[in-house]
Amino acid sequence: MPNPLSPILQQMPKAELHIHIEGSLEPEMIFALARRNRVKLAYASVDSLRQAYAFTDLQSFLDVYYAGASVLLQEQDFFDMTWAYLARANADNVVHAEIFFDPQTHIERGVGFAAIIGGIHRALEQAKAQFGMTGGLIMCFLRHLSEDDAFATLELALPYRDKFIGIGLDSAERDHPPEKFARLFARARKLGLHLVAHAGEEGPSAFIKTALDVLHVERIDHGVRCTEDAALTERLAREKMPLTVCPLSNVKLRVFDRMAAHNLLHLLEAGIVATVNSDDPAYFGGYINANYDAVFDALPLKRRHAYQLARNSFDAAFLSDTVRQQYLARLDTFFRR
Numbered sequence: 001m002p003n004p005l006s007p008i009l010q011q012m013p014k015a016e017l018h019i020h021i022e023g024s025l026e027p028e029m030i031f032a033l034a035r036r037n038r039v040k041l042a043y044a045s046v047d048s049l050r051q052a053y054a055f056t057d058l059q060s061f062l063d064v065y066y067a068g069a070s071v072l073l074q075e076q077d078f079f080d081m082t083w084a085y086l087a088r089a090n091a092d093n094v095v096h097a098e099i100f101f102d103p104q105t106h107i108e109r110g111v112g113f114a115a116i117i118g119g120i121h122r123a124l125e126q127a128k129a130q131f132g133m134t135g136g137l138i139m140c141f142l143r144h145l146s147e148d149d150a151f152a153t154l155e156l157a158l159p160y161r162d163k164f165i166g167i168g169l170d171s172a173e174r175d176h177p178p179e180k181f182a183r184l185f186a187r188a189r190k191l192g193l194h195l196v197a198h199a200g201e202e203g204p205s206a207f208i209k210t211a212l213d214v215l216h217v218e219r220i221d222h223g224v225r226c227t228e229d230a231a232l233t234e235r236l237a238r239e240k241m242p243l244t245v246c247p248l249s250n251v252k253l254r255v256f257d258r259m260a261a262h263n264l265l266h267l268l269e270a271g272i273v274a275t276v277n278s279d280d281p282a283y284f285g286g287y288i289n290a291n292y293d294a295v296f297d298a299l300p301l302k303r304r305h306a307y308q309l310a311r312n313s314f315d316a317a318f319l320s321d322t323v324r325q326q327y328l329a330r331l332d333t334f335f336r337r
Ligand code: HPA
Pocket: 020, 023, 058, 065, 170, 171, 172, 198, 201, 249, 279, 280
């Protein structure tokens, strides 16, 4: 039986704050772009690519994800990928989207920074014009690469400073603690960029602490392992430090062995500003509303939690106070119907 809250979850206005745009590449688009760009893939068909989506941990996913991203070469490819995501997000009543992109994955293959950010940014502009959707770009650094490589990438990005709002840290968390990028984040902070980092997904809760204390991030991406440390859980709630939680991703990458074991309700009950997001929707079995549905199906979450999660998504977003208040008013109107 469908969850009776599903229509509310689908229709409520929401922000998405944790989406890797390369993780929105559906297999069909990967094959279409491979054909268009004459890129040879290690997979014979859409079906055999899909069969590779049986992940056992973060690294097993990243291997397939970077292979998928290898078809992206031209500005138009980045536009098409981003536009497909934004149209899908609009259908899920996402009214504000903060999008991660991984420039190092593409620069390494000889793609120019202008093509990457130009295509993604153009799609965001079109979403604003066509859907009234707001958004921003967050440039993520691959933590398995060196801090020097990250610094070089930041330099390449600076001529496009007006096209992104912040930086983040993603890729393999184990053995790559946040403090590896202390100087990079200090530099970005001086530039007035927003700061976020993946921490406490596969890595220990100690990485959440160093992301806060050494990198001075404003949000933690994932962060679900905070509950291994009661004092840290309390601190995140007290400091209103948002967590961008991705339920389907967490189950696919075995952070939790099933959705019923997810700690989202616990996080909310602890007073944490937790949000629901899709991470890599093409790889993990669904876009943002599928994430809401899956976690509400598995856990005893109620209507008030739906409201709280949507509210948290706007509270945690990098929005001006004026626009934030407009979205919150719209959310309140929706829930008063
Ligand atoms: N974790 C770390 N790096 C990533 C992810 C993720 O879930 N998705 C894309 N890059």
